[in-house]
Amino acid sequence: MDKIKMTTPLVEMDGDEMTRILWQMIKDELLLPFVDLKTEYYDLGLEYRNETNDQVTMDSAEATKKYGVAVKCATITPNAARMTEYDLKEMWKSPNGTIRAALDGTVFRAPIQVKGISPCVKNWEKPITLARHAYGDVYKNTEFKVPGAGKAELVFTGEDGKEMRQTIMDFDGPGIIQGIHNKDKSIESFARACFNYALDTKQDLWFATKDTISKIYDHNFKDIFQDIYDKEYKDKFDAAGIEYFYTLIDDAVARVMKAKGGFIWACKNYDGDVMSDMVSSACGSLAMMTSVLVSPTGVYEYEAAHGTVQRHYYKHLNGEETSTNSVATIFAWTGALRKRGELDGNKELQEFADKLEKATLDTLESGKMTKDLALICDMQDVTVLNSQNFIKAIRETLEAAL
Ligand code: NAP
Numbered sequence: 001m002d003k004i005k006m007t008t009p010l011v012e013m014d015g016d017e018m019t020r021i022l023w024q025m026i027k028d029e030l031l032l033p034f035v036d037l038k039t040e041y042y043d044l045g046l047e048y049r050n051e052t053n054d055q056v057t058m059d060s061a062e063a064t065k066k067y068g069v070a071v072k073c074a075t076i077t078p079n080a081a082r083m084t085e086y087d088l089k090e091m092w093k094s095p096n097g098t099i100r101a102a103l104d105g106t107v108f109r110a111p112i113q114v115k116g117i118s119p120c121v122k123n124w125e126k127p128i129t130l131a132r133h134a135y136g137d138v139y140k141n142t143e144f145k146v147p148g149a150g151k152a153e154l155v156f157t158g159e160d161g162k163e164m165r166q167t168i169m170d171f172d173g174p175g176i177i178q179g180i181h182n183k184d185k186s187i188e189s190f191a192r193a194c195f196n197y198a199l200d201t202k203q204d205l206w207f208a209t210k211d212t213i214s215k216i217y218d219h220n221f222k223d224i225f226q227d228i229y230d231k232e233y234k235d236k237f238d239a240a241g242i243e244y245f246y247t248l249i250d251d252a253v254a255r256v257m258k259a260k261g262g263f264i265w266a267c268k269n270y271d272g273d274v275m276s277d278m279v280s281s282a283c284g285s286l287a288m289m290t291s292v293l294v295s296p297t298g299v300y301e302y303e304a305a306h307g308t309v310q311r312h313y314y315k316h317l318n319g320e321e322t323s324t325n326s327v328a329t330i331f332a333w334t335g336a337l338r339k340r341g342e343l344d345g346n347k348e349l350q351e352f353a354d355k356l357e358k359a360t361l362d363t364l365e366s367g368k369m370t371k372d373l374a375l376i377c378d379m380q381d382v383t384v385l386n387s388q389n390f391i392k393a394i395r396e397t398l399e400a401a402l
């Protein structure tokens, strides 16, 4: 069989620990035998980030803007323990944060659903995709404890020196205060990323805030979404037969629990943080979750939602057997290959991505899986495989299908 050709390179961002091991196995067993893989390789492993003073992360983000599609392996975000473990020059920033800032994106996460591993919410027939705004609000707050009685005020001083001032509270004793913000520009990017993703995946888009209580702050999110929808997207949504739906956050939560799934749920930063953990754990495992960062200009970066699985890596280094789930990392590759295929009009590449995903799901549905899934699945005959043999089992399914 001839290998599938690629015309434009994918930006490949290698990573750390157990996921770096899986990365190579996936390439060797599931990609290189079938695709004439063209990538521009960036080693985001912590050692090389340290060696290049993190320049490699910046370069990989620039390359992503240039080519439009990237696939990223999980990476270590350094903390104090990693400083000693890797003898780091500095506590380098989170690569995900750096890439997100460079691409001004929104993160979309959806569970990968398989027969035999059912969500605890039994009416969720189709995946619910969460779109999380990743800028501002309580994640970039200013807060302090009020020591005792006194007046707390909110003050804005314009460049022209003009002041806006409001009393927050006349305290009669100790308490707490907090200041948060967001920027119209960031909310506009978030809105466009959501509308584009809905059109791309032909799914309805839900958005919810607490605008009845937060009549200016949250209302601003609602207004910006509505304004951009009316001006730029309404006709496209009508043509695609999909819907944009705004409701109050309480109503959205209640409706989500009763819904069949198959839509995108756009959330403000905090709501997205909390609700994506709820949706993913209701669906079984972080390793059964796709994650893609989409910029408002249509640049895509695919990754797994989980980390580098450090505990398994240390077992692996000790020569012990591991049973690490590679599904999310495989789906990061298929997502990127399919998008590359779409942008290049390369049908064969798109079909290969579909077949590899199907082979992965078929392998799971035949009862072959890693340990994490065996613990939560409701099938009778289950074979627990190690990291390598699970990937080999997918290869067998794939070869039979090709
Ligand atoms: P983690 O890598 O997500 O793993 C936490 C635990 O979840 C594992 O110990 C394992 O549980 C289970 N797990 C996660 N992925 C799994 C998989 N594919 N297959 C089987 N089990 C899986 O989180 P962490 O250990 O807290 O973080 C490790 C490193 O990852 C940190 O340095 C952190 O900075 C980094 N991180 C990176 C990203 C990213 O690049 N996107 C995201 C999050 C964290 P058991 O041990 O019980 O088997």
Ligand code: MG
Residues within 6 Å of the ligand: 273, 274, 277
């Ligand atoms: Mg969270």
